[in-house]
Amino acid sequence: MTGGEEGYVSEVFRSIQGEGPYVGVLQAFVRFAGCSARCRYCDTEEARERTRECALRALGEPRRVPNPVSADEISSFVRALANVPGFHSVSLTGGEPLDQPEFATALVARFRAAGIPVYLETAGLSVEGARAVAGGLDFVSLDIKLPSLCPGVSLDAYRSVLPLFEGARLFCKIVVAEGFVMDELAAAARIVSAYDRATTVVVQPATPAAGRGAVTGERLLECHALASTYLDDVRVIPQCHGCLGLR
Numbered sequence: 299m300t301g302g303e304e305g306y307v308s309e310v311f312r313s314i315q316g317e318g319p320y321v322g323v324l325q326a327f328v329r330f331a332g333c334s335a336r337c338r339y340c341d342t343e344e345a346r347e348r349t350r351e352c353a354l355r356a357l358g359e360p361r362r363v364p365n366p367v368s369a370d371e372i373s374s375f376v377r378a379l380a381n382v383p384g385f386h387s388v389s390l391t392g393g394e395p396l397d398q399p400e401f402a403t404a405l406v407a408r409f410r411a412a413g414i415p416v417y418l419e420t421a422g423l424s425v426e427g428a429r430a431v432a433g434g435l436d437f438v439s440l441d442i443k444l445p446s447l448c449p450g451v452s453l454d455a456y457r458s459v460l461p462l463f464e465g466a467r468l469f470c471k472i473v474v475a476e477g478f479v480m481d482e483l484a485a486a487a488r489i490v491s492a493y494d495r496a497t498t499v500v501v502q503p504a505t506p507a508a509g510r511g512a513v514t515g516e517r518l519l520e521c522h523a524l525a526s527t528y529l530d531d532v533r534v535i536p537q538c539h540g541c542l543g544l545r
Contacts, residue, residue: 302369302400302401302403302404303368303369303370303401303404304366304367304368304369304401305330305366305367305369305398305400305401305402305404305405306330306331306332306348306349306352306365306366306367306398306401307328307329307330307331307352307365307367307372308329308330308331308342308344308345308349308352308353308392308393309327309329309345309352309353309354309355309360310326310327310328310329310352310353310354310355310372310375310376310379311326311327311329311353311355311356311379311545312324312325312326312327312355312356312379312382313325313327313539313544313545314538314539314542314544315386315389315417316537316538316539316542316544317439317471317500317502317535317537317538317539318439318469318471318500318502318535319469319498319500319533319535320386320417320437320439321535321538322538323386323387324382324384324385324386325385325386325387325388325389325417326376326379326380326385326387326388326389327388327389327391328372328376328388328389328390328391328395328405329342329345329391329392329393330345330390330391330392330393330394330395330397330398330402331345331347331348331349331352331365331392331393332345332346332347332348332392332393332394332397332398333345333346333392333393333394333397333421334394334397334423335394335421335423335443335448335450335451336448336449336450337443337447337448337473338447338448338449338475338477338510339447339473339475339504339507339510341504341505341507341537342392342393345392345393346393348365349365350364350365351363351364351365352364352365352367352372354375356375356378356379366401369401369404369405369408370408372405373405373408373409373412376388376409376414377412377414380412380414386415386417387414387415387416387417387436387437388409388414388415388416388417389417389418389419390402390405390406390416390417390418390419390420391419392419392420394420394421394423395418395419395420395427395431396420396421396422396423396424396427396428396430396431397424397427399424399426399427399430399431400430402418402427402430402431403430403431403434406431406434406435407434410434415436415437416434416435416436416437417435417436417437417438417439418431418435418437418438418439418466419439419441420438420439420440420441421441421442421443421448421451422440422441422442422455422456422459422460423443423451423455423459425455425458425459425462428459428462428463429462432462432463432465432466433465435463435465435466436466436467437466437467437468438463438466438467438468438469439469439470439471440456440459440460440463440468440469440470440471441470441471441472441473442456442470442471442472442486442489442490443473444472444473444474444478444479444482444483444486445479445482446477446478446479446482447473447474447475447477447478453482453485453486453489456486456489456490457489457492457493460489460490460493461493468497469497469498469499469500470486470490470497470498470499470500471499471500471502472486472487472499472500472501472502472525473502473503473504474501474502474503474504474513474517474518474521475503475504475510475513476504476510476511476512476513478513480520480521480524483501483521483524483525484524484525484527484528487499487524487525487527487528487529487532488528490528490529491528491529495528495529495530496529496530496531497529497531498531498533499525499529499531499532499533500532500533500534500535501518501521501522501525501532501533501534501535502534502535502536502537503518503534503536504537505536505537505540518534521534522534
């Protein structure tokens with residue numbers, strides 16, 4: 299464990315947001331290293347464990363610094379990345395930011411002091427972690443995990459987590475991949491609806507990869523219809539990083 303002023307980060311870089319309703323905006327990404335979830339469709343396996351180094355990526359070859367890295371060093375690098383026209387926000391992503399709540403809170407405080415909007419991408423499985431950072435967030439992408447794809451996850455946790463993000467611009471994302479259970483999607487939609495049925499929910503098909511087939515278009519239409527039974531704003535949006543040629 300580390301104190302709140304240091305944490306484990308896989309990489310920091312500037313790119314285009316490739317998921318959800320904010321797809322296309324320019325962000326700096328702070329990818330935390332380490333994740334307690336074990337999703338079968340994970341597309342950032344390099345960040346699932348705590349890494350020995352953090353890559354700070356700007357122009358040219360990345361600068362590598364040892365982990366744990368200080369909140370001051372990360373925030374200073376992000377301020378430089380943010381100093382360009384059209385910059386939207388800094389995304390705290392992973393891995394899982396809420397697995398390091400003290401470090402995430404330290405970063406949020408520094409970004410807010412610098413006037414940089416904060417966008418959190420999280421599975422939301424830690425109620426205490428969510429409570430620690432919630433007050434400083436501008437945007438939240440809450441990735442609701444389906445137990446059939448993420449073993450050990452309980453959807454009930456989201457009943458407690460959703461209200462904590464009330465002050466931020468919140469949307470929920472539900473990834474569907476080969477082998478998902480439609481009844482779990484319905485259960486997730488009901489939980490979000492009980493919080494606020496006007497919440498935007500993005501059904502995101504996992505990008506096909508070796509050993510993992512695609513969810514068919516017909517199945518995605520079924521997902522949209524089922525979730526829309528409970529929610530007013532359901533969208534099906536795939537990952538766009540690949541087609542943009544970006545990380």
